[in-house]
Each structure stands twice: as C-alpha cells, then as structure tokens.
Amino acid sequence: MTRIGWYGLGSMGLAMASNLQKHLVSKKALNMVYSNRTMARGNPLQAMGAVPEMNFEKLVGQCGIIFTMVSNDAVLQSLISSALGSGQSLRDKIFVDCSTVHPQTVGLTVAKLKEKEASFLSAPVFGGNPIAVDGKLVFAIGGPRKAAEVVKPLIQDVMGRRVIDCGEDATKSSMLKIAGNIVTVNMMEAVGEAQVFAERTGLGTGPMEELIGEAFGPVAGGYSKRLTTGAYAPPLDSRPGFGVSLAIKDAKHASTIAKEHSVELPGLQVAQENMEAAREYGGECLDSSSMYGILRQKAGMEFWNEKSRKGGS
Numbered sequence: 451m452t453r454i455g456w457y458g459l460g461s462m463g464l465a466m467a468s469n470l471q472k473h474l475v476s477k478k479a480l481n482m483v484y485s486n487r488t489m490a491r492g493n494p495l496q497a498m499g500a501v502p503e504m505n506f507e508k509l510v511g512q513c514g515i516i517f518t519m520v521s522n523d524a525v526l527q528s529l530i531s532s533a534l535g536s537g538q539s540l541r542d543k544i545f546v547d548c549s550t551v552h553p554q555t556v557g558l559t560v561a562k563l564k565e566k567e568a569s570f571l572s573a574p575v576f577g578g579n580p581i582a583v584d585g586k587l588v589f590a591i592g593g594p595r596k597a598a599e600v601v602k603p604l605i606q607d608v609m610g611r612r613v614i615d616c617g618e619d620a621t622k623s624s625m626l627k628i629a630g631n632i633v634t635v636n637m638m639e640a641v642g643e644a645q646v647f648a649e650r651t652g653l654g655t656g657p658m659e660e661l662i663g664e665a666f667g668p669v670a671g672g673y674s675k676r677l678t679t680g681a682y683a684p685p686l687d688s689r690p691g692f693g694v695s696l697a698i699k700d701a702k703h704a705s706t707i708a709k710e711h712s713v714e715l716p717g718l719q720v721a722q723e724n725m726e727a728a729r730e731y732g733g734e735c736l737d738s739s740s741m742y743g744i745l746r747q748k749a750g751m752e753f754w755n756e757k758s759r760k761g762g763s
C-alpha cells in the first residue's frame with residue numbers, strides 16, 4: 451500500500467487534507483503523514499488518525515505520493531529542493547502540487563524530479579475554503595498519464611467534484627489555473643464595484659446581493675457575501691479565506707504571461723492595483739476581495755464596513 455504524504459495546512463490545505471484522510475480511513479488504507487510549517491494546524495488531522503512529521507524530507511522518505519498545498523512558487527521550490535538535496539532515492543515517487551504557481555516553476559520542477567525518476571503532477575484547484583471543506587473543488591491536472599491515473603481516485607469525489615484533464619504537459623494545468631484567476635479577480639472587482647454603487651445610491655447591499663446570487667450564480671454571490679459579512683477584512687488573529695497577497699501573486703503571474711504574448715488585461719490591472727492599495731492600507735490580513743475597501747474609499751466611505759474589522763495591520 452502506498453502511503454500518502456501532505457505538506458501545507460493553510461486555508462485550503464487543511465480542508466483538503468482532512469477530506470483525503472477521511473477517505474483513507476473509509477478505505478482502511480494507511481493513514482496520511484502530514485507536515486506544515488506551523489505543526490499545530492494539523493491537530494484536527496491528527497485527531498482523525500493522520501500522523502505528524504515535522505521534517506519534510508522524512509515525510510518524503512515514508513511516502514509514495516506527496517501532495518503539496520503552499521502559498522507560492524518560492525515555498526514549493528524550497529520543498530522540492532530539500533527533497534532533492536536529501537540524498538534519498540525519489541524513484542517512482544509522485545509529487546502532486548495543488549498550489550497556484552507559474553507554469554515556468556512547474557516546468558523546472560518536472561525536469562528536476564524527472565532526473566531522479568520521480569513524477570510531478572500539477573493539480574491546482576478552483577473554489578475557496580467552503581468548497582474545499584465540502585470536497586467539491588474543481589481540479590485541473592497535468593503530468594504523466596500513469597501518475598495521473600494513480601492520483602485521480604484520491605481526488606474525484608474525495609477532495610473535488612470534477613477533474614479537468616490537461617494532458618501530459620504539467621505546465622498546461624498551471625496555465626489554466628492562472629487563466630481562471632483572471633476571471634476570479636475581475637469578478638471580485640466587479641462585485642465590489644456593484645456593491646459600492648448599491649450602497650452609495652441608496653439601493654442597498656441586500657437586494658444587490660440577492661440579485662448577484664440569483665442572476666450571476668453562487669460564485670459571484672459568495673464574493674458578495676465576503677463583502678457584506680465583513681470577511682474581506684477579517685479579525686487580525688484569523689486567516690483570510692484567500693489572502694490578498696496570494697491573489698496579487700496570481701494576478702502578477704497572469705500579467706507577466708499576458709505581456710509575453712502581447713495580450714492586454716486592463717480589468718485585471720485595475721483589480722491588482724486596488725488589491726495592492728488595500729494591502730498597503732490594511733496590511734496582510736485581508737481577503738483578495740478587499741479591493742472593495744479601496745472602492746469604498748474612492749466613493750467617500752470608510753475602508754471598513756459595519757461587519758469588518760475596523761483597523762489596519
């Protein structure tokens with residue numbers, strides 16, 4: 451039996467790993483081995499039978515399939531470097547990264563692991579924390595077919611409702627994720643603009659939210675709720691649903707790739723500038739939808755609304 455490893459227990463990773471561990475228990479398979487920079491985040495997983503391992507290299511040594519779900523390219527690269535530098539055999543191991551990273555990072559990682567006869571699958575996800583909790587994420591998967599077939603049953607109806615197969619080139623799924631986030635970030639900006647408009651004109655955010663949910667679907671409705679519930683600026687001791695810096699990273703990846711292909715993304719540019727301004731004003735503990743705070747300020751209102759926290763940093 452292959453043991454499964456998991457590194458990264460943030461807003462998304464903990465929910466995803468919990469669903470996977472639940473599945474492993476139901477199949478009477480070996481318990482997952484998990485690791486995270488902040489090990490205490492894994493306590494709920496440990497309570498479900500998963501095994502903590504502080505050292506990523508040791509985790510890799512014990513597991514045949516290793517999932518990673520981390521903030522950005524640099525964290526993924528440092529994990530892969532530590533696995534490569536550990537001197538242990540990586541032969542036939544399958545690394546599955548679910549983070550949002552640049553296709554170039556994926557390409558480099560594929561090449562490095564191939565030298566060690568290991569496979570790399572890029573399996574980024576669409577959907578936020580509540581969807582991850584429900585096991586209903588949409589995955590894109592790219593990489594060697596044989597490895598993808600081994601991993602798909604750990605995803606479909608376990609962590610995700612749908613797996614979009616992007617073929618053997620792992621950079622393709624990463625590119626799809628970046629492209630998808632052009633829509634995500636623009637939609638958050640559009641919902642924020644509409645809600646500021648509704649508030650300032652006296653129309654009211656309630657009817658606006660009802661319309662957004664009904665006419666534009668649950669994803670747009672969910673973005674509206676992040677504003678009206680104040681989740682765009684959560685309490686300083688909490689973790690935002692989709693941190694503003696993560697969305698800025700995604701927008702930058704999209705802009706860089708767009709520039710290389712002479713594609714203009716003016717909507718994304720506006721949203722990115724507003725997210726950067728929000729982070730400058732309110733600090734790191736903001737959701738990606740916090741461009742809303744800047745839109746509020748531009749309309750002569752406070753950055754914070756009645757449900758959000760009330761101060762920066």
Ligand SMILES: NC(=O)c1ccc[n+]([C@@H]2O[C@H](COP(=O)([O-])OP(=O)(O)OC[C@H]3O[C@@H](n4cnc5c(N)ncnc54)[C@H](OP(=O)(O)O)[C@@H]3O)[C@@H](O)[C@H]2O)c1
Nearest residue numbers: 458459460461462463487488520521549550578691692696
């Ligand atoms: N949130 C969403 O709605 C969403 C949706 C789709 C895709 N994504 C993508 O999924 C990935 C994870 O997102 P998330 O929202 O779960 O992020 P998150 O809550 O910020 O968690 C990030 C994870 O990376 C770890 N990490 C950060 N810096 C590290 C470092 N220097 N060394 C080692 N570990 C480090 C964190 O460890 P600690 O726990 O110790 O901080 C945590 O496990 C990102 O690439 C994001 O863009 C997010």
